[in-house]
Amino acid sequence: MEESPFAIPSSKLVMWLFIISDACTFGAMLFAYGYLRNSAADWPQVFESASIWNSLLMTFILVTSSLTVLFAVKAAQSEDRAGAFRWTMITAAGGILFTLLHIREWLSLIGQGARLFQNPWGSPMFGAAFFSITGLHMAHVVGGVVALIVVGMSYRAGRYAARHIEIWALYWHFVDLVWMFVVPLVYLLNMKR
Numbered sequence: 768m769e770e771s772p773f774a775i776p777s778s779k780l781v782m783w784l785f786i787i788s789d790a791c792t793f794g795a796m797l798f799a800y801g802y803l804r805n806s807a808a809d810w811p812q813v814f815e816s817a818s819i820w821n822s823l824l825m826t827f828i829l830v831t832s833s834l835t836v837l838f839a840v841k842a843a844q845s846e847d848r849a850g851a852f853r854w855t856m857i858t859a860a861g862g863i864l865f866t867l868l869h870i871r872e873w874l875s876l877i878g879q880g881a882r883l884f885q886n887p888w889g890s891p892m893f894g895a896a897f898f899s900i901t902g903l904h905m906a907h908v909v910g911g912v913v914a915l916i917v918v919g920m921s922y923r924a925g926r927y928a929a930r931h932i933e934i935w936a937l938y939w940h941f942v943d944l945v946w947m948f949v950v951p952l953v954y955l956l957n958m959k960r
Contacts, residue, residue, distance in 0.1 A: 782934045786941045789907075793945050796903065797952055800896045804956070811888030812959045813881070818872065822954040825868050829943045832861035836915070836936045843922060843929035851932055855919030858939065862912035869905050873898070897953060904949060907942045915939065 775783075804810050814822075836858040842850030876897075880887040886894045918935050921927040 776930060779930070779934050779937070782937050786937065789941065790945075793900075793903070793948070796896075796900050797948055800900060800952060803890070803892045803896055807890035807892060809889035810957075811886060811890065811893050812957055813876070813879075813886070813888050813893070814954055814958045816958075818875070819954060819958055821868060821872055822950050825865050826946060826950055828861050828865045828868070829946050832858045832865075833940055833943045835861065836939045839919070840929075840933050840936045843932040846929070848923050848925070851929070852919045852923035855915050855922070855932060859912045859915045859919070862908050862915070862939075866905060866908055866912070869901065869908075873901070893957075900949060900953060904942070904945055907945070911935070911939050911942050 835854050839851050839854035839858060842854055881894050881897070883894050883898050885891045914935050918927055918931050922929070922932055
């Protein structure tokens with residue numbers, strides 16, 4: 768096991784440092800989003816009930832995947848390689864489904880005229896803020912899916928230890944937590960009334 772002066776494995780320490788830096792990035796983006804939203808006289812209320820239900824379905828998928836990755840960690844800690852692999856792949860499948868639903872959401876908005884620096888409903892900054900925040904989050908989900916697949920397969924083959932699944936589970940929980948801030952700020956506050 769790698770040693771660090773902080774009484775935790777170096778790989779876990781690195782993941783925590785990455786999560787902290789990423790939390791600062793997402794926090795700054797969400798703060799900027801709130802500032803832009805409150806500063807614009809014509810901030811759009813673009814999301815209809817179908818988009819809200821889609822975002823809630825995506826939320827349900829991520830919350831469920833937090834449970835499945837927890838099951839993967841528990842299986843790995845019990846040295847159940849097949850179980851850990853199965854739960855890791857189920858978690859990755861949830862991430863893929865989330866990404867597909869998110870792409871559908873993007874395509875719907877693009878089809879309605881929304882772009883990175885323009886939109887037909889009001890402030891052009893809406894597109895920049897929405898696509899930047901949700902795009903960065905989606906990139907994190909995709910990266911997490913790839914990592915979970917690699918770690919799950921490597922653990923099953925005996926090349927990785929249980930701690931590797933635990934480390935990537937931390938990342939996955941972080942990605943899920945970020946989404947819990949994105950939904951109310953980006954979706955629910957921009958719902959058509």
